[in-house]
Amino acid sequence: DAGVTQSPTHLIKTRGQQVTLRCSPKSGHDTVSWYQQALGQGPQFIFQYYEEEERQRGNFPDRFSGHQFPNYSSELNVNALLLGDSALYLCASSLAPTEMNTEAFFGQGTRLTVV
């Protein structure tokens, strides 16, 4: 089992550009959540996808959008990049979001640097 895989591992973008990050969930998982982890801080919830729909959203602007495909993989898109978007972006997969004790499995993350 490959676990949760994210690509790319590192990325450098210029302010104002757009970026797409990708995530493949752990085998058997159908729910994908995205988190932003700024340096020295805990991860912050961006949004969660289940059955190809955004089910929950954290306090992030509309510049952050996502998509889930029929195979449960997911993309995170960020438009009009700001310097403050520089962070580690983590993808987590889990089973259907109906239980609070569901374990989430995390990928290694994508390190985004905006210059």
Next chain:
Amino acid sequence: GNSVTQMEGPVTLSEEAFLTINCTYTATGYPSLFWYVQYPGEGLQLLLKATKADDKGSNKGFEATYRKETTSFHLEKGSVQVSDSAVYFCALNDYKLSFGAGTTVTVRA
């Protein structure tokens, strides 16, 4: 909204010392509580969890008890090793994870 506050670091210990990292939470309802660990250069790994009051989660010598009366979920280990050096995150799950800021632990040989 729901939130987690955990002890600020960094924490530096000698091998075989006792480790405790404090974590308190604010939540409506009864969320599940977790400790995640992040080793250098890696993603988050679940260390242990507790799903209801008075539950004790344990793994790799670490323990934490879900205390509803004090809204706490403190992490403890009786004898740390160099390999325990990592960042530890307390989190609650109310259908999404809310994390604390993390505590960096360094164990010296």
